[in-house]
Amino acid sequence: AQKVTQAQTEISVVEKEDVTLDCVYETRDTTYYLFWYKQPPSGELVFLIRRNSFDEQNEISGRYSWNFQKSTSSFNFTITASQVVDSAVYFCALSGSNTGKLIFGQGTTLQVKP
Amino acid sequence: GAVVSQHPSRVICKSGTSVKIECRSLDFQATTMFWYRQFPKQSLMLMATSNEGSKATYEQGVEKDKFLINHASLTLSTLTVTSAHPEDSSFYICSALKLLAGGTPYEQYFGPGTRLTVT
Numbered sequence: 001a002q003k004v005t006q007a008q009t010e011i012s013v014v015e016k017e018d019v020t021l022d023c024v025y026e027t028r029d030t031t032y033y034l035f036w037y038k039q040p041p042s043g044e045l046v047f048l049i050r051r052n053s054f055d056e057q058n059e060i061s062g063r064y065s066w067n068f069q070k071s072t073s074s075f076n077f078t079i080t081a082s083q084v085v086d087s088a089v090y091f092c093a094l095s096g097s098n099t100g101k102l103i104f105g106q107g108t109t110l111q112v113k114p
Numbered sequence: 115g116a117v118v119s120q121h122p123s124r125v126i127c128k129s130g131t132s133v134k135i136e137c138r139s140l141d142f143q144a145t146t147m148f149w150y151r152q153f154p155k156q157s158l159m160l161m162a163t164s165n166e167g168s169k170a171t172y173e174q175g176v177e178k179d180k181f182l183i184n185h186a187s188l189t190l191s192t193l194t195v196t197s198a199h200p201e202d203s204s205f206y207i208c209s210a211l212k213l214l215a216g217g218t219p220y221e222q223y224f225g226p227g228t229r230l231t232v233t
Binding site: 095 | 146148150152156157158159160163205207209211220222224226227229
């Protein structure tokens with residue numbers, strides 16, 4: 001069975017602090033995709049990144065970076081120099097090869113205080 | 115990126131009535147769409163997979179007679195909540211798969227969601 005665990009329910013930081021959101025997954029598929037989504041109060045999901053299981057290179061996009069480690073089944077997300085606009089719920093998700101179905105983690109609510 | 119719309123964005127209905135939610139892919143054809151449900155302060159749970167021209171596939175625990183899904187065209191899937199009750203109040207989100215040529219098999223695009231309140 002596939003499973004995604006985001007152990008951090010809520011995180012509160014002060015603006016400009018760095019923050020890392022943890023994601024651990026379980027799957028028996030050899031080919032799979034991992035995702036991060038942001039959900040602001042409006043509810044609409046904002047796609048942040050997709051990573052396939054064969055690409056373990058870390059990725060950086062502006063203040064965002066992702067660390068994918070198959071050895072520990074983790075796909076962690078770091079926001080550098082956090083801003084108030086980063087406040088939202090962040091979901092990590094997993095999809096098996098070619099199915100498109102997403103299994104979401106429980107979500108982490110990030111509050112960035114000014 | 116591609117656009118997926120949902121209508122209505124918010125709906126309030128009385129207990130016992132039925133509500134239809136539409137999910138449209140505006141600029142691409144989607145043979146596969148998904149319906150997710152999200153209760154307040156909880157995660158998104160997949161309800162069903164909607165395939166154009168065939169019956170939907172429901173996840174375990176989702177009542178197919180209560181949540182009717184119709185995917186009659188390559189750009190439209192509908193979710194009808196029949197005989198709605200207050201416990202059906204939730205945020206319903208659809209997504210559509212856009213197949214790509216070569217390399218990555220698909221991209222998935224989410225609609226903005228529909229907030230259903232049953233009184």
